[in-house]
Amino acid sequence: MEEAAAGEGKAGHGRNGHAEGPAAEERRGGGARLRGCRGFLRRNALVLLTVSGVVAGVVLGAAVRGAALGPAQIAYLAFPGELLLRMLRMVILPLVVCSLVSGAASLDTRSLGRLGGIALAYFLGTTLLASGLAVALGFIIRPGAGASALNTPGLGLPGALPTSKETVDSFLDLVRNLFPANLVAAAFRTYATDYKMLLRNTTSGNTTWEKIPVGTEIEGMNILGLVLFALVLGVALKKLGQEGEDLIRFFNSFNEATMVLVTWIMWYVPIGIMFLVGSKIVEMEDIVLLVTSLGKYIFASILGHVIHGGIILPLIYFAATRQNPYRFLLGIITPLATAFATCSSSATLPSMIKCVEENNRVDKRISRFILPIGATVNMDGAAIFQCMATVFIAQLNNVDLNAGQIFTILVTATASSVGAAGVPAGGVLTIAIILEAIGLPTNDLSLILAVDWIVDRTTTVVNVEGDALGAGILNYLNEKEKKDREQELKEVTVEAVANSKSEAETSPLVTHKNPVSNTNSTAEPESKESVL
Template identity: 70%
Template sequence: MEKKSEINGHALPSSASTDRILEKSAQSSCRQKLVEFLRKNLLVIMTVSGVLVGVGLGMMVRNMNLTKAQMTYFAFPGEMLLRMLKMIILPLVVCSLVSGAASLDTRSLGKLGGIAVAYFLVTTLIASGIGVALAFIIKPGVGAGALNSNNLGLESMSSNKETADSFLDLARRQQGKVDSEKMLRPSTGGLEIRLKTKTDLEYYNTRVLQHFIKVDFTLRNLFPSNLVAAAFRSYATDYKMVAIGNDTNGTTLYQKVPVGTEPDGMNILGLVLFAMVFGVALRKLGEEGEELIRFFNAFNEATMVLVSWIMWYIPFGIMFLVGSKIVEMEDVVLLVTSLGKYIFASILGHIIHGGIVLPLIYFGFTRKNPFSFLSGLITPFTTAFATCSSSATLPSMIKCVEENNGVDKRISRFILPIGATVNMDGAAIFQCIAAVFIAQLNNAELNAGQIFTILVTATASSVGAAGIPAGGIITIAIILEAIGLPTNDLSLMLAVDWIVDRTTTVVNVEGDALGAGILHHINQQEMKKQQEQQQQEEEELAEIRVEAVANVQAEEETSPLVTHQTKTLGATPEAIESVL
């Protein structure tokens, strides 16, 4: 007979029954936790799975020997993802900056902006230092003198660009396709690239120029002459030869004259500056500007809703983005063996900066675990790895930073668009390594002045590097021109840019995210200080009021000219006097 115990007259089940109940409750609890975990991290799991499935799919389709047209169709879903992400960049950047600048106090805006600029400059300078140091330690160009850009179908590459103009223009421009078998004429963008065969021409069209970006750094683009045109055009300086007369022998003399051009490509820096200034102006208007501020806030929130919808397409698009890149690969073994040390140095620099330096900076400011902060950003990191575009990663980065890490919207929507434009730590690393690599390739000894020039130029030029695939390649030409090295070996960088650019973009967006976290922490500390100061002032004011009441009561007792009536039920004058 089963034994039962009684408490207050109620029968209880046996210990075996209790164990079964507890076991069932534990199983249901574990099941609920698993379901909750999957529900919260479903998008992250799907995104990472998309990358893995994309690798397997690419390796499988690679053996099918697809034609160029079939490769284009295969990459179509990934192209659609890029187009959707780029579509959302313009409204997201403008509206978020206007609402962010308008919601912050002018003093807070200036202070946070100063801290952000200092953070961007210091981290980029550290990244440049890491790149130069690794290049001299690993020496990727030593022993690679036999490596020739002819192996890649590109003989030479020269820039029709003056270094001074590169720092006066802040433009981005994308080259059109090669329309001649001989060369890409300077009038199409200032580059002269000789191609040997029609096969090389086809290779260049399909593999290089699709993602080849001409980057010009210009202050002129900070102030676009046409704000509407800045949404799809930028400004860049080009050169043309103008006849100025004849010499004594009758030979025509020509002079190289700079001319302004308007290549296709969003002038993101001009839009960023205008949005910030416009937001500050709206706040200065006070009540008159509230309606317009609410409009931009609503526009911004609607844009974020669109972002949340697009993010569910990211796993599917990333699968085909990664798969198409694997299908397009030609002789990967040759590239890795010939440029393996350069690839290794670049990726190692990104690991050191992104895995050690940036987390240490975050920990130094916040005293919090940086990796728990970064664990909430797996989706934007995966997007950055697949798209190679910090601008395309911006929508998912803003959403994850706010929802997963609790960063204030005013901070994230103010600093992340700026960081995606000007903060390029990963680009600074590979640019410095590439510059030293080309110097070693040409057996050129770099002195201390040239090394310092590389550091400063890479830090400054990374500010204008385009947040799009291959955005930093031509930036290296500026560094090479500054230290007096030839630019004809830059085509080697193009051959492996699709490998290095992935870790470069991840480090770029990581620096932006940690910067937003640091600014959020500093803002929280300032708010706490203000609240404590306000509370202390209120306490002091309360003490002054109590003393004033006591003095009034004393005057009432001693002065016959002052009469005071206190309505207190059931209280004697002695009791009132003792309370005061």
């Protein structure tokens, strides 16, 4: 009876389903599509809003340019964007210090050394590749050939820049900043060498001017010193063992709270980006003339960034992980858009850490260990920009670079990009180091400054992309090493269990759980003793 009733119920359900099937299925299909669309918009709301902010900024700048705003009005227009930059800079210090301390403390010393070695090799290798690509493109495209007319005051460009530092002093300053004398001052001051001119009398009665280096403190956070201190402190806390656990938990909690602040700040990014981009477009006096005159230089620089960021870095990621690099890049669209708008790899760091961990499933210990370091020392886009600008200025002055000068450009650009500030236009002044190293005039940097706001956007995008892909490679290698180690232990354990009983005395991996074998092994000596 029950079976008959069940069959009758099924038949009735079938009749109702047959009668209402198409309409119900259509309604269910429409509801599923609507839910899927809502889910997509909810997941990618920040990305869509950020891209919309960039587009709206371009439209706003183009619309307001005709109003002939003065400097004060442009500053007012940029005020919402200035607030965004101030908020992002506000969380840089706790984010860098706390993330590196907790990241270094969570990794054992051996893993820290291995990951640090791989990261250093990746950073130096990709930066050297970027420098070589820029020099090659500079010789192929020849952006400065026939552009000597630009080197005149007629374009209303800034005048000659002050003489830059000596190359040796620049590297010495880099080392000095690694070891700050005052940690509190390192949060807002950095060491820099200045020069004082002294008049000296020679033995022949003539007078000469001598340039004397003088150490000064200038405005700006000493990121390098803070990074080194945070890493060493994290390793020291790990060495303390149980005594350091409380302080490690403090830094972990501080880091998580900072990430919550970052989440709140990121929802303000679309508004800030719109006014940042709009004010930059309004600020330039004659964009058409500059873009036309320096078009080849801009094209060569952006082409180098596209090749390195769109082909070379993804190929390196694919070769190391055998995974789709463009799917990885899809997860970091928001920080890439932020980098394009703000021109600051340091300001992009908070959103980069968040997106890499949540969208690309990178281990927190890896991302918070490597991304703050990469934002300071990994400057692939800056290396391309610096080398291209150097070749452009050499061609502008009709200087044929020889092999020795090209080698000097590659080495100096790779090394000086480490010290490039992660702020807008931070890489322009480091070009002076390369120009001094090969004997070119630094006053031509005024041309680079005129169009830096265009090229610096793709520069920053490539910088942060290299950091993110490096974190993905390190995460993959770390996971692979874990799996290999677990597999090794499983294989050894299985082989050891199958061996003879004498194996139990030599292999700590063998655990006999069979009580019968233990009984036999203990009973056997007794029987032998009775026979004897």
